[in-house]
Amino acid sequence: MKLFDYYRSSAAYRLRIALALKGIPAEQVSCHLRHGEQHSPAYRRLNPQGLVPSLTVGETVLTQSLAILEYLDETHPEPPLLPGDALGRARVRSLAQLVACDIHPLNNLRVLKYLKDPLGQSQVTIDAWIGHWILEGFAALETRLARDSDTGSWCHGNTPGLADCVLIPQLYNARRFSVPLEAFPTLLRIDAQAAAHPAFHAAHPAQQPDAEPGA
Amino acid sequence: MKLFDYYRSSAAYRLRIALALKGIPAEQVSCHLRHGEQHSPAYRRLNPQGLVPSLTVGETVLTQSLAILEYLDETHPEPPLLPGDALGRARVRSLAQLVACDIHPLNNLRVLKYLKDPLGQSQVTIDAWIGHWILEGFAALETRLARDSDTGSWCHGNTPGLADCVLIPQLYNARRFSVPLEAFPTLLRIDAQAAAHPAFHAAHPAQQPDAEPGA
The missing domain is CATH 1.20.1050.10 (Glutathione S-transferase Yfyf (Class Pi); Chain A, domain 2)
Known part of the structure; x- marks a missing residue:
């Protein structure tokens, strides 16, 4: 997994917490928002919104931090991020x-x-x-x-x-x-x-x- | 179930679609946003954000339309709103x-x-x-x-x-x-x-x- 990240992005920060809670290793790739790296054509191909975070899973690119949190919880259920009911x-x-x-x-x-x-x-x-x-x-x-x-x-x-x-x-x-x-x-x-x-x-x-x- | 609704609220409209797709009956209670009914103390007790929609399930009040869509899908799985993978x-x-x-x-x-x-x-x-x-x-x-x-x-x-x-x-x-x-x-x-x-x-x-x- 590669996490396209920026240290001060609070949406990326959410994912870093979940990855750490679950002990999932992910390579961090910094995308400098203040320098506009999220608008590069290469990044826009990954994430057409030009926002961080994105998370690659094999060839698939996941976007939207809440959707990614749910994905991490479904595929790495321990410890759970959601209650049982x-x-x-x-x-x-x-x-x-x-x-x-x-x-x-x-x-x-x-x-x-x-x-x-x-x-x-x-x-x-x-x-x-x-x-x-x-x-x-x-x-x-x-x-x-x-x-x-x-x-x-x-x-x-x-x-x-x-x-x-x-x-x-x-x-x-x-x-x-x-x-x-x-x-x-x-x-x-x-x-x-x-x-x-x-x-x-x-x-x-x-x-x-x-x-x-x-x- | 009671749906606190406003005809032109697009967040409430999302829930109306899901309720109709699944055939779930819900009593609609109109909360007139242009008249500010969402700010009444009675409504704020249900939903401290003063936003629609809210959905009551027994004594529990659910808020945030995406969370409610997931709840409806979990409790009324047919037809599913989410894919199997x-x-x-x-x-x-x-x-x-x-x-x-x-x-x-x-x-x-x-x-x-x-x-x-x-x-x-x-x-x-x-x-x-x-x-x-x-x-x-x-x-x-x-x-x-x-x-x-x-x-x-x-x-x-x-x-x-x-x-x-x-x-x-x-x-x-x-x-x-x-x-x-x-x-x-x-x-x-x-x-x-x-x-x-x-x-x-x-x-x-x-x-x-x-x-x-x-x-």
Whole structure:
């Protein structure tokens, strides 16, 4: 397997966590987003969206991080990323999608670039945009996690799973943009636990071969 | 089951297609997005994000349309929305997520409202924004569908599935905003087929009890 990766991509970071949790070896190929390497014709042939991550499995190229997480869980079931019951799986997927559909895409690099040009927005306005969607999403997530009896020491029960693979990179991202997090004690509790977990540590942007100073 | 629905919500439309394909009865409860009913305290207790759809299953409230589609497929397996092999499932999920993560959230009502206020963008600029993300996503989707041998008369093979449940509402949405579609012959071919399919017809916004003129 080859993982087309970028140290600071939070969608790629999700996959690095899952690969580390399951002990699956994958060759990392860095695709430097700030240098536009995702737009090269060769990469676009692999991934017509020009986004990371992509994961090659033999001749097949997998795209979209949530689809890849499900694939990894189906083909390498231990330890599982999803619970054994359908309602539990629906809960975990919905927590992951709250972040992956309703926070992250709004703050992706291509969107921030569009806000700058052609929309002509200032960096202050763009930073407010980033914070707005993170805070709105995290408020709903905190409400759900704090009230649900299914929440354990992780998002669902007492082992890390799919929702944690998605939440932790979004928390990293929030800190990068100095978004205040004190209103989200349950998210911070899970984040502190992840910081002490070897798989989450190994997947952290600062630990990647293409990391730059400040990661 | 109760489906908290809005005729023009493309995320709710996905679920209506799946419910119709599988013949699952669900009571529709309209949540008028333009009137802000999704922000009522009662609805926020069900769905802290204040978004539709939500689906109640007994006392449990399910949120996030892709998670609910997977739940419906797991609990009502016939006809299946996902193929039988892991690589096929990864492909179908990635096609669905290309739309559900990288097109739809950027054009959701709450985002268009933010562009208007506080960002002060004109309707012309907002319409260009909508078109930009649809065209960018559809271009990648057309490339993938046109080149992949797994594409059949539907997105994957010759029966409608999860990716079609997500694609067809996005095409409806594109037409609402007068986005030109002639560059996407494969998408249009699948759309024409869906228009002639009873489940897709029943799920169409114009067929819903809360439809307004022009749907």
